[in-house]
Amino acid sequence: xxxxxxxxxxxxxxxxxxxxxxxxxxxxxxxxxxxxxxxxxxxxxxxxxxxxxxxxxxxxxxxxxxxxxxxxxxxxxxxxxxxxxxxxxxxxxxxxxxxxxxxxxxxxxxxxxxxxxxxxxxxxxxxxxxxxxxxxxxxxxxxxxxxxxxxxxxxxxxxxxxxxxxxxxxxxxxxxxxxxxxxxxxxxxxxxxxxxxxxxxxxxxxxxxxxxxxxxxxxxxxxxxxxxxxxxxxxxxxxxxxxxxxxxxxxxxxxxxxxxxxxxxxxxxxxxxxxxxxxxxxxxxxxxxxxxxxxxxxxxxxxxxxxxxxxxxxxxxxxxxxxxxxx
Amino acid sequence: xxxxxxxxxxxxxxxxxxxxxxxxxxxxxxxxxxxxxxxxxxxxxxxxxxxxxxxxxxxxxxxxxxxxxxxxxxxxxxxxxxxxxxxxxxxxxxxxxxxxxxxxxxxxxxxxxxxxxxxxxxxxxxxxxxxxxxxxxxxxxxxxxxxxxxxxxxxxxxxxxxxxxxxxxxxxxxxxxxxxxxxxxxxxxxxxxxxxxxxxxxxxxxxxxxxxxxxxxxxxxxxxxxxxxxxxxxxxxxxxxxxxxxxxxxxxxxxxxxxxxxxxxxxxxxxxxxxxxxxxxxxxxxxxx
Numbered sequence: 256x257x258x259x260x261x262x263x264x265x266x267x268x269x270x271x272x273x274x275x276x277x278x279x280x281x282x283x284x285x286x287x288x289x290x291x292x293x294x295x296x297x298x299x300x301x302x303x304x305x306x307x308x309x310x311x312x313x314x315x316x317x318x319x320x321x322x323x324x325x326x327x328x329x330x331x332x333x334x335x336x337x338x339x340x341x342x343x344x345x346x347x348x349x350x351x352x353x354x355x356x357x358x359x360x361x362x363x364x365x366x367x368x369x370x371x372x373x374x375x376x377x378x379x380x381x382x383x384x385x386x387x388x389x390x391x392x393x394x395x396x397x398x399x400x401x402x403x404x405x406x407x408x409x410x411x412x413x414x415x416x417x418x419x420x421x422x423x424x425x426x427x428x429x430x431x432x433x434x435x436x437x438x439x440x441x442x443x444x445x446x447x448x449x450x451x452x453x454x455x456x457x458x459x460x461x462x463x464x465x466x467x468x469x470x471x472x473x474x475x476x477x478x479x480x481x482x483x484x485x486x487x488x489x490x491x492x493x494x495x496x497x498x499x500x501x502x503x504x505x506x507x508x509x510x511x512x513x514x515x516x517x518x519x520x521x522x523x524x525x526x527x528x529x530x531x532x533x534x535x536x537x538x539x540x541x542x543x544x545x546x547x548x549x550x551x552x553x554x555x556x557x558x559x560x561x562x563x564x565x566x567x568x569x570x571x572x573x574x575x576x577x578x579x580x581x582x
Numbered sequence: 583x584x585x586x587x588x589x590x591x592x593x594x595x596x597x598x599x600x601x602x603x604x605x606x607x608x609x610x611x612x613x614x615x616x617x618x619x620x621x622x623x624x625x626x627x628x629x630x631x632x633x634x635x636x637x638x639x640x641x642x643x644x645x646x647x648x649x650x651x652x653x654x655x656x657x658x659x660x661x662x663x664x665x666x667x668x669x670x671x672x673x674x675x676x677x678x679x680x681x682x683x684x685x686x687x688x689x690x691x692x693x694x695x696x697x698x699x700x701x702x703x704x705x706x707x708x709x710x711x712x713x714x715x716x717x718x719x720x721x722x723x724x725x726x727x728x729x730x731x732x733x734x735x736x737x738x739x740x741x742x743x744x745x746x747x748x749x750x751x752x753x754x755x756x757x758x759x760x761x762x763x764x765x766x767x768x769x770x771x772x773x774x775x776x777x778x779x780x781x782x783x784x785x786x787x788x789x790x791x792x793x794x795x796x797x798x799x800x801x802x803x804x805x806x807x808x809x810x811x812x813x814x815x816x817x818x819x820x821x822x823x824x825x826x827x828x829x830x831x832x833x834x835x836x837x838x839x840x841x842x843x844x845x846x847x848x849x850x851x852x853x854x855x856x857x858x859x860x861x862x863x864x865x866x867x868x869x870x871x
Contacts, residue, residue, distance in 0.1 A: 303752070311676055319828075342806050358855050358858055358859045361858060361859055362674070362781075362858055364675065365617075365619060365675045365679070366858070367674065367819075368676060368679065368812070369809050369813055370854070370855065370858050371805070373806065373809070373851045373854050373855065374851065375856060376806055376847070376851055377851040377852065378846055379842050380847055380848045380851070384844045384845060384848065391626075430652070489802055495687075496614070498683045498687065501683070502684075504681065534691065534694070534695060534699075535691060537687035537688070537690060538688045538691035538692065539683035540687060541683075541685060541686070541687030541688040541691075542684065542688060543684075544680065544683070544687075545666075545681045545684040545685060548668075548671055548677045548681040549670045549671060549678055549681060550666065550670075552671075552674070
C-alpha cells in the first residue's frame, strides 16, 4: 500500500485540470454531453466489477433504473436533498441487487446472462404495470434537479462539478477495489473457478459481492441521471440501452480498469458524430459490436497492448520466455 | 370464468403454445449443437413475417406459397449468421450471443428503412371465418397454426430420429468430439442446425403475420418468451422446449385473460426464475457429467 500508484498519479495530473477547465471553454450542449459522459463512466466502470468475476449481467441498466426510480420517489414524496438521494438510491439499488442475486447465483455463464435478462425485465415490467407509484409505461416526470444551499443544479455548470466530484469518488473507490485483495479474488474466480474454490475462496459469496457492489454504483449513476433528466420511463432502461453498455465495454475491452473507459470515450465520439444518421445508428453500432467480437475480442485495449508489445518487444525477456514456454 | 370463455381461452392457449413451440425448438436446436445462442432469433421471426408481407401482401402470391418461401429465406439467414458470427466466435458462447444482439439491431434498422417504421404493415387475412367450437368461435387463421406446428414438429422429429443426417446432428449435440471421431463433419452440422433454427423462426413468423401487427420491432417480445421457454425446457432439450412452450402458452393466455398482458409476462419470468432455482437443468434437461 505504501508504493505509489504511478498510473493513477499520471492520469490524475493529466485529466483533472482538463476536467475542471472543460465546462468553461465549451458550450451549453457540450457540457450536457460531458455530464452524461461522466454518468456513463460510473455505469460502465461499475459494470466491469461484475464482469471481472465472469458474470456478464443483462440487468445492469435496469439496476441503474432502480436508482433513478428510487431518486424520483425520494425527491417527489419525501423531498430529500440531493446529498441524501444519491447515496440512498444507491443503497436501494444494492438492496434490490441483493434480492436478485439469490436466484442468479445458482446459474453460471450463459445461464446467468439469460436469467439476469429475465429478472431485469421483471423489474422493468413492475414499473410498467403499476401506475401508482411508478407512473406506468409513461414513467415519472417532474423530478427536481436538486440544489445545494443556494446553488441550483438546474444550471449545467454547478451540476457538472457535482457530478465530477461524485464520479471521481466512485471511480477512485472502484479503482482501489479493483487493485485490492477483493478485486484480485474476483479475477481469480473468472480465471479458474474450481482452483479458486480449492484454495478456500467462497465463490458464491464473492460473486454476490461483485454483483451487489456493481449494482450500488449503477444506482449512483441512475440517481445522477434522474436528477439531470427530470423525467424517466421504463423504456429508457430496456435491453437496447443494455446493448449500448455492452458495446462500450466490448469496444474498450474488459481486461483492465482502463479498457471500458477507452471504449466509452471512443463510442461517445462515435455517438455524437453519427447524429445526422440517427435512424441508421443501431445498424452502425450493431456492426461495430459484431466487428469487435469477431475480429478484435480483446477490444481497443487489447489492440493497444499488442501494438505496445510489438514496439517494445524485449520489455521483460524472462517473462515473455516463460509465457512462450508455457504455451 | 364461464364455460365459453374457458373453452375460448384453452383454444387460444393451444395456439399460443404451438407458436412458442415452433420458435423455441429452433433456439434449443442451435444451442444444443455447438452452443449457439441466437439473440436475433426474434428478428428471424420478424423476417419470416416480412417475407409473407412482401410475397403475399405486396406481390399477391397465394398465402401458402408465401409461407413456404419464408422457410428457405430465413433458413439461409440462419446459415449466414452461423458462417459470419457463430463460427468465428465458437469458443465463447457469450461473444456469439452479444454479436447476434448487434445483428438484431442491424436487421431492425434494415427492415425499418426498407419498408418503413411508423405504420404497422397489416397483412390481409387469407382465411376468413371462424371455427365453431362448443359455442365459441376461433378464427381459421388461428386454427391453421396448430396443424402447421404439428406438421413442422413431426417433420423435425422424423428428420432427427430417422434420417442419417438428423442422427448425426443429435450425435453432435451429445458429444462433438466423439461425433467427429465417427467421421461427422461438425462444420456442416452447425450450418445445418442454424438452417433449421432459422427456418423454424421464419415459419412461425410467417404463420403469425396475418394475426399480429407486422413491425420491425415485433421480434422483441418474442425473444424473451423464447428464452424463457428454452431455459425452462432445459436449454438443449427439444422435447423440453415443446413441453415448456405448451405450459407457457397456457400460463400466458390464462393470466392475460384474467388480468393483463404485462402481468402475464411477469408470471412467465417468475416461472423461469423458479425453475432455475429449483431445477437449474430445466424440466427435461440432463445434468451434464
